[in-house]
Amino acid sequence: QVQLVESGGGLVQAGGSLRLSCAASGRTSSRRPMGWFRQGPGKEREFVAIINWSSGSADYADSVKGRFTISRDNAKNTVYLQMTSLKPEDTAVYYCAAGTYNSGSFSRNDYDMDYWGKGTLVTVSS
Numbered sequence: 850q851v852q853l854v855e856s857g858g859g860l861v862q863a864g865g866s867l868r869l870s871c872a873a874s875g876r877t878s879s880r881r882p883m884g885w886f887r888q889g890p891g892k893e894r895e896f897v898a899i900i901n902w903s904s905g906s907a908d909y910a911d912s913v914k915g916r917f918t919i920s921r922d923n924a925k926n927t928v929y930l931q932m933t934s935l936k937p938e939d940t941a942v943y944y945c946a947a948g949t950y951n952s953g954s955f956s957r958n959d960y961d962m963d964y965w966g967k968g969t970l971v972t973v974s975s
Contacts, residue, residue, distance in 0.1 A: 851875035851964040853945045858969030861935055865973070869930040871945030871966060882948035882955035883921060883928040884962060887941035887971075896957040897943070898930060908955060913939075935973045942968040 857869040871883065884899035898919040900907040907919050918931040928945060946962035948955055956962075 851878045851881070851947050853947060853964055853966035855943065855945045855966045855969040858943060858971045860972045860974065863935060863937055863973055863975050865935050866931070866933045867935065867971060869932065869943055869945075869969060869971070871928045871930075873926045873928070873945075873947060877950045878926050878947065879923060880951050881963075882952055883919075884946045884948065884955065885919060885928075885930045885943055886946055886959055886962075887939075887943045888968075889938070889941040892941075894944070894959055896959070899948070899955045899957065900928065901953060901955050903953065906955075908957065910957075932971070935971075937973045937975045940971060940973050942970050944968045 852874045854872045880902045882901045885897040887897050888894040898909045900919045916934045921928045945966040947964040
């Protein structure tokens with residue numbers, strides 16, 4: 850089993866920044882691609898960013914590319930999402946997710962993720 854705990858959400862004005870953290874624990878919590886997804890009010894959950902466990906290669910949704918940066922500290926089993934130039938449309942609950950153990954590839958599909966955190970709310974005011 851893998852446990853994921855997100856933190857760092859809050860209220861920020863448009864144009865501001867926030868950094869989300871996701872602490873992973875469990876015997877197989879490392880060596881997994883780690884991603885961030887979000888679900889805004891009245892919207893379906895959508896892909897935000899994902900990073901693999903070895904090379905640090907990452908993929909981003911077009912809506913956040915150039916504004917958000919995903920990174921990981923494997924020694925701490927923690928993944929981060931640095932969010933800058935935030936917009937009101939970024940308001941959502943942000944979920945951390947872990948992909949398949951030892952997988953060298955990653956996917957934008959939420960059904961390819963094995964474990965999920967409970968989410969942290971990000972609210973961007975205009």
